[in-house]
Amino acid sequence: xxxxxxxxxxxxxxxxxxxxxxxxxxxxxxxxxxxxxxxxxxxxxxxxxxxxxxxxxxxxxxxxxxxxxxxxxxxxxxxxxxxxxxxxxxxxxxxxxxxxxxxxxxxxxxxxxxxxxxxxxxxxxxxxxxxxxxxxxxxxxxxxxxxxxxxxxxxxxxxxxxxxxxxxxxxxxxxxxxxxxxxxxxxxxxxxxxxxxxxxxxxxxxxxxxxxxxxxxxxxxxxxxxxxxxxxxxxxxxxxxxxxxxxxxxxxxxxxxxxxxxxxxxxxxxxxxxxxxxxxxxxxxxxxxxxxxxxxxxxxxxxxxxxxxxxxxxxxxxxxxxxxxxxxxxxxxxxxxxxxxxxxxxxxxx
Numbered sequence: 001x002x003x004x005x006x007x008x009x010x011x012x013x014x015x016x017x018x019x020x021x022x023x024x025x026x027x028x029x030x031x032x033x034x035x036x037x038x039x040x041x042x043x044x045x046x047x048x049x050x051x052x053x054x055x056x057x058x059x060x061x062x063x064x065x066x067x068x069x070x071x072x073x074x075x076x077x078x079x080x081x082x083x084x085x086x087x088x089x090x091x092x093x094x095x096x097x098x099x100x101x102x103x104x105x106x107x108x109x110x111x112x113x114x115x116x117x118x119x120x121x122x123x124x125x126x127x128x129x130x131x132x133x134x135x136x137x138x139x140x141x142x143x144x145x146x147x148x149x150x151x152x153x154x155x156x157x158x159x160x161x162x163x164x165x166x167x168x169x170x171x172x173x174x175x176x177x178x179x180x181x182x183x184x185x186x187x188x189x190x191x192x193x194x195x196x197x198x199x200x201x202x203x204x205x206x207x208x209x210x211x212x213x214x215x216x217x218x219x220x221x222x223x224x225x226x227x228x229x230x231x232x233x234x235x236x237x238x239x240x241x242x243x244x245x246x247x248x249x250x251x252x253x254x255x256x257x258x259x260x261x262x263x264x265x266x267x268x269x270x271x272x273x274x275x276x277x278x279x280x281x282x283x284x285x286x287x288x289x290x291x292x293x294x295x296x297x298x299x300x301x302x303x304x305x306x307x308x309x310x311x312x313x314x315x316x317x318x319x320x321x322x323x324x325x326x327x328x329x330x331x332x333x334x335x336x337x338x339x340x341x342x343x344x345x346x347x348x349x350x
Contacts, residue, residue, distance in 0.1 A: 030073050037061050041072060043081070053081030053104070059088035070097035080107045089113050092135075096120040101144075103129045105154075111135075119145075127178075131158040138165040147174030147198050155181035155203065164207075168194070175201040192216045203232045212241040212262070213248035220251045228255040 027042050039062065044053040054077055056062070062085070070077055079102035085091070086109045094114060096103070098121040105126040108114060115135045119125075121144045130136060131154065139157075155178040157163055163183045168175070170191040180188070181203035187210035190197075196219040202208060208231075222229030230251070231238060239258040242248035252259035 028073070032069050032072060034062065034066055035064050037063070043072070043077075045075065046078070049075060051075045051077040052079040052102075054079065055081040055084045056088070059085045060090070062088050063090040063092075065093040065095070066091045067095040068097060068100065070099040078102065080104055082106055083109065086110060092116070094118070096122060102126075105129060106131065108133060125156050125176075125179075127154040127156065128158050129156050130160060131156075133157070133160050134162055136160050137162050138167075139163065140167045140169060141172065141179070143169040143171030143173075143193070145172060145174070145176065145179075147176045147196055154178075155183075157181070157183050160184075174198065177201065178203060180205060187211065190214065190217065195219065197221060197230055199229055200232060201230055202234065203230075205231070206233060206235050209235055209237045210239055210241065213246070214262075215243045215246040215248070217247050220247055223247065223251055223254065228257070231255075231257065 027044065030041050030043075031038050032041065033039065040057045042053075042055045042057055043051045046052045051072060054068075054072075066085075066088075068077070068080075076099050077097070078099055080100060082104045084104065084107040085094075086106055088108070088111050090113055091111055092113050093116040094108065094111075095118045100120060101122060102124040103122055103126060105128055107126075107129045108117075109128055109130075110132045111130075112132065112134050114130075114133045115137065117130070117136065117139055119140070119142050121142060123144050123146045125145065130139075136157075157180070160183060164185055166180060166183060166185050166188060168188070168191050171193050172191055173193055174196045175190070175194060175198060177198045178200045179198075181200055183205055184207045185205060186207050188208070189212045192214040194214075194217055197213075197217060199221045201221075202211075220230060228234070234257070237258070239260055240248055240252045241260050241262050242252065244261045249259060249261070251257070
């Protein structure tokens with residue numbers, strides 16, 4: 001190997017090393033104020049110039065009700081990162097804005113003081129997102145949640161020992177993998193909008209004794225399997241309330257689960273109750289909001305100003321040694337060592 005080829009080789013390695021540094025992902029940082037606390041954030045930016053992988057780096061300082069910002073540094077926040085609020089034991093309520101579509105794994109792990117969560121319009125919730133939230137007793141799953149997730153070994157609400165009431169919003173179409181696994185719910189109604197129930201959706205729900213499944217469900221994972229792949233390790237008294245000849249009835253019969261046939265009148269009754277409740281709440285909310293707006297308009301002509309509590313902290317490059325930089329250093333050292341050894345081996349060859 002001639003010296004000329006060695007030089008070309010070294011130049012190529014150098015170019016690749018510089019490229020890896022340039023392409024290394026930067027972590028951006030900023031701050032905002034929540035309940036008088038300056039919250040420190042880290043995040044990445046996706047191809048659509050939106051904030052993803054949002055993470056609070058001082059979660060133990062947060063207290064009380066926390067509303068996650070929908071924008072930071074003028075960019076929309078669309079996804080929380082892994083361990084976004086892990087260990088924030090002093091927060092009691094979390095409000096997730098409608099801009100956020102993804103909650104990554106372990107996002108609220110060990111938030112033991114958390115008693116209420118508003119999930120907004122989230123579409124994806126990953127493994128152990130609310131694991132060990134022992135203060136959580138109730139939660140409502142929004143209709144925007146999508147299926148098709150691969151959640152392996154760990155359920156979303158793992159060790160949420162006091163979570164006994166879960167409401168599924170009408171309009172939800174899929175019960176995702178392990179969504180309710182390991183929870184202590186005793187009964188639940190599957191909305192008529194649901195079409196699919198995925199793998200291990202009710203795994204280890206050992207206190208669940210009553211579930212209503214209407215005939216809108218057309219796909220239950222493992223229907224024809226010899227093993228029960230939806231209600232694994234269920235309570236012996238689990239009873240599926242369903243329609244005769246429905247998918248749910250077939251599943252119950254195939255897997256030797258107790259069942260009771262419903263009539264259409266029972267479903268209509270349930271829907272009427274839900275619609276009446278929703279309409280009452282909506283009308284009350286609308287009337288209250290209208291009254292409030294009229295009162296403000298009549299009592300004051302001043303312009304109301306909402307102060308933006310976001311502190312523009314700037315966008316900083318990733319702190320510490322990035323992956324690309326490590327590769328660059330290794331490449332340069334390797335290239336230098338290779339060149340040194342080759343030169344010593346070839347210098348006496350004419």
